[in-house]
Amino acid sequence: xxxxxxHTASAPVCHQPADAIPLRKxxxxxxxxxxxxxxxxxxxxxxxxxxxxxxxAAARRxxxxxxxxxxxxxxxxxxxLVLAAGGLLVRGLVAGRSDxxxxxxxxxxxxxxxxxxxxxxxxxxxxPTASVEASWTASKSGQLVKKVKRxxxxxxxxxxxxxxxxxxxxxxxxxxxxxxxxxxxxxxxKKGQVNLGKNGAVEVIFNRAGTRAYASQxxxxxxxxxxxxxxxxxxxxxxxSSWTKVILLSPDEKKLxxxxxxxxxxxxxxxxxxKVLRRIKTADTPRGLxxxxxxxxxxxxxxxxxxxxxxxxxCNLKTGKVKKIGSGRAMRHMVADEENQRLFTSDLGDHCIWxxxxxxxxxxxxxxxxxxxxxxxxxPDGRVLFVSNRGANNPTSYNLRxxxxxxxxxxxxxxxxxxxxxxxxxxxxxxxxxxDGTLLAFSDFLDGKIRVYKVPPTxxxxxxxxxxxxAHLRKVRKDGTKLRVVSKAAGG
Numbered sequence: 234x235x236x237x238x239x240h241t242a243s244a245p246v247c248h249q250p251a252d253a254i255p256l257r258k259x260x261x262x263x264x265x266x267x268x269x270x271x272x273x274x275x276x277x278x279x280x281x282x283x284x285x286x287x288x289x290a291a292a293r294r295x296x297x298x299x300x301x302x303x304x305x306x307x308x309x310x311x312x313x314l315v316l317a318a319g320g321l322l323v324r325g326l327v328a329g330r331s332d333x334x335x336x337x338x339x340x341x342x343x344x345x346x347x348x349x350x351x352x353x354x355x356x357x358x359x360x361p362t363a364s365v366e367a368s369w370t371a372s373k374s375g376q377l378v379k380k381v382k383r384x385x386x387x388x389x390x391x392x393x394x395x396x397x398x399x400x401x402x403x404x405x406x407x408x409x410x411x412x413x414x415x416x417x418x419x420x421x422x423k424k425g426q427v428n429l430g431k432n433g434a435v436e437v438i439f440n441r442a443g444t445r446a447y448a449s450q451x452x453x454x455x456x457x458x459x460x461x462x463x464x465x466x467x468x469x470x471x472x473x474s475s476w477t478k479v480i481l482l483s484p485d486e487k488k489l490x491x492x493x494x495x496x497x498x499x500x501x502x503x504x505x506x507x508k509v510l511r512r513i514k515t516a517d518t519p520r521g522l523x524x525x526x527x528x529x530x531x532x533x534x535x536x537x538x539x540x541x542x543x544x545x546x547x548c549n550l551k552t553g554k555v556k557k558i559g560s561g562r563a564m565r566h567m568v569a570d571e572e573n574q575r576l577f578t579s580d581l582g583d584h585c586i587w588x589x590x591x592x593x594x595x596x597x598x599x600x601x602x603x604x605x606x607x608x609x610x611x612x613p614d615g616r617v618l619f620v621s622n623r624g625a626n627n628p629t630s631y632n633l634r635x636x637x638x639x640x641x642x643x644x645x646x647x648x649x650x651x652x653x654x655x656x657x658x659x660x661x662x663x664x665x666x667x668x669d670g671t672l673l674a675f676s677d678f679l680d681g682k683i684r685v686y687k688v689p690p691t692x693x694x695x696x697x698x699x700x701x702x703x704a705h706l707r708k709v710r711k712d713g714t715k716l717r718v719v720s721k722a723a724g725g
Contacts, residue, residue, distance in 0.1 A: 264320045276363060291568065323429060369689045376701035377653045378643070378673060381685040384421025387414040390676035392436040393663040396461070397443035402674050404663070404683060405434035413437060413448060415464070418674055418685045424568055425464050429457050431504060435478045440486055447489060451476045456491055456502070472500040479566075481522040490531060491521040499533060499548075516544045521567035523576060524550075525591065532589070534564035534578050545578055545587065547594055559587055559596030561722060565607050570615030570646060577618055577646070579606040583723060585720045586644070600649030601723040603640045603709060603716065608664040608675075616691045618644040621664040621675050624709065634659045634679055637709050637716070641675055642702070653700030656708045658682055665705065 371377050387406035395402050395418060398414045402418040411426035412434040427448075434448040439461065446459040454477045458468040470489065481490040488510070489502040496604040499513040499522065513531070520560070521534030530547055533555075537543035543564035548555045562582025569576040569591065577599065584606060588599035595691030603622035624637035639661025643653040658677025666673050673686045694700070709716045719725055 235402045243664060251692055297540075334379060369693050371697060371700065374701040375653075375698070376655070376704075377689050377697045378655060378686040378700075379689075381419055381672075382421045383682055384416065385681060386416065386471065386676070387411060387434070387684045388681050389678060390663055391678070392434070392683060393676060393683065394437050394439055394446075394665050395667045395672055395673055395674055397439060397441065397668050398666050399669065399672055402683065402685070403437045403446060404676065405437050407435065408433045412450070412458075413446075416683065418672060421683070421685075427459055427464050427466070429455075429466070436480050438480055438482065440482060447480055447482070449477045449480045449491060451478055453492065454493065454496070454546055456480055456489060458504075468507055470502050470507055472496075472502070472507070474498055474500055474512060479520050479522050480522060483524055484526050484528050490522050490524065490691040492522055492533070494518055494536075494538075496518065499531070511553070513548050513553065515555065516540075516546055516557065517542075520565055520617075521578060523567040523569050525569075526571050531707055532567055532569075532576055534567050536563050536565060536581075543580065543582060558594045559589060561585070561587060566609050568609050568611045568618070570611055572615055573646075575615075575646065577609060577611070579609045579620065580722065581605050583605055583621075583720050583722045584622075584718050585722045586618070586649070587722070598722045599717060600644055601720045602642055604637060604718055606642075607662060610666040611646065612666060612688075613670040614691055616646055616693060617688075618646050619664060619666055619673060620644060620662040621657075623660045623662065623678075638711065638713055639677060640705060640709055641673070643700070645695065651699050652694040652697060653703035654702040654705035655684075655686065656705050657684060 266468055279666040312464050312584055386404045387452065388409050389407040390404045391407040392405040393402055399418065401424060402416050404414045404416065406412060406414065410428050410431070411435065412429040412432065413424060413427040415425040416423055429448060429450050430453065432450050432452045437446055437448045441448050443460055446461050448457045448459065454472045454475050456470040456472065456477060457466055458470070459465065472491045474493035476493060476495035477491050478494050483490065487504055489504055491500040491502065493500060495642055497517060497519065499519055501510045501513065502508070503510050515533050516535040516537070517540045518536040518538040519533050519590070520536050523532040529550055531550055533546045533548065535544045535546060543561050544557050545559035545564055546555050547558050561580040563580060564578055565581045566579045567576060571591065574591040576591055578587045578589065580587060583599050584604055586599045586606065587596055589596040602620050604625045605623035606620050607623060608621045611617065620642045622640045622642065624639045625635050627633040627635040639657040639659060641655040641657060641661060641664065642651055644650065645652055657675065659679035660677065661675055662678040663676040671688055673688050674683060677681050706716045707713070
């Protein structure tokens with residue numbers, strides 16, 4: 234677990250007692266001391282980005298088509314109103330100046346000379362979208378996302394993922410059994426569970442079809458393949474490394490990438506043979522992963538547990554060459570909008586988000602967050618970045634509830650400006666956005682709770698004047714004082 238030694242003055246640093254468990258290599262619980270609470274392990278590479286690329290692109294295209302049809306519909310209605318107004322004017326002229334209007338030309342005849350398109354009924358798929366946007370109202374605090382449910386789940390919920398059909402949310406328990414709890418995201422009802430031996434799990438992801446799940450287990454450095462419908466273990470993959478956490482499917486779903494926290498490498502596993510094809514050597518403490526849709530590059534977020542300096546690396550998957558393209562304090566999670574060639578990385582140590590140009594691999598500061606951002610995700614249309622923030626540490630131990638509530642920020646991916654905010658429970662950690670962009674789920678790690686929210690259409694968020702962001706600044710601090718975050722990358 235990532236020790237939070239990186240955190241700035243504004244986020245009280247937790248000092249481990251002398252008898253604390255070492256935070257590195259061979260320790261059986263380095264994650265619990267540092268990463269269990271420090272970083273929510275739901276690094277779902279856009280659940281997984283590679284596996285979601287096609288679904289997100291399709292969703293984006295469908296949304297654009299709906300908006301286009303909506304605009305046509307609105308234009309049609311406007312045209313009808315204009316024609317109606319014209320008809321009234323003609324009727325007045327006919328009544329008042331009949332000597333100038335041939336008796337054979339009636340109001341009805343004048344109206345029917347216009348093109349027929351304006352009277353066409355809008356497609357059924359357009360009506361819900363238009364009505365939803367029109368009826369979506371903010372709360373008193375200005376919050377635009379709408380709470381669906383908060384429910385109790387497995388202890389220490391480190392990672393979670395919503396199934397592609399939105400019917401279930403799978404939640405990992407970091408160190409206990411059941412390793413994975415399965416729930417209805419709308420009611421919170423438990424629907425099942427999966428055990429991975431005697432230990433818990435860190436991450437869970439799904440393939441595109443939603444028929445297979447993959448879960449990582451740090452203690453055994455293994456990844457488990459699960460039949461989603463039967464809740465049955467199918468295969469176990471040994472990463473041949475140590476303390477496996479973040480996992481990611483390749484775009485073609487033929488390989489699995491596994492970041493090994495204490496092994497300082499990434500295992501590349503063939504899903505056909507189940508064998509490790511190679512291990513990519515990385516910088517200190519690899520965690521976040523993102524593979525480009527063309528299968529040529531793998532981006533790696535390295536937390537820097539030992540060096541106290543996180544870096545972003547990129548690996549040429551053909552040559553195996555790895556190079557550094559960015560640095561910060563404690564790089565944690567990655568998601569990307571490939572259509573606009575932008576990769577986003579959360580920095581838990583400097584309380585910010587970095588953005589990398591996927592064409593040039595140039596990295597720069599993007600936006601400041603609340604204290605200790607960890608898991609991030611992106612909307613299907615690439616316009617909204619969702620960020621879970623743990624909140625400042627308890628000065629005695631980060632295993633204790635701290636002076637701040639956790640939070641979720643929604644940021645505009647083009648400007649970095651806040652679109653909305655949620656004040657959560659103690660240490661918001663895991664986070665996932667459904668493939669269709671309508672549901673958001675996240676965990677309150679120390680509370681053992683999951684929260685689910687409905688996400689409005691992007692247009693509602695973009696026009697919502699920041700939603701509840703301003704109001705949340707007065708609610709995150711438990712003493713009621715206004716939240717102030719210092720980020721060196723942001724210049725203060």
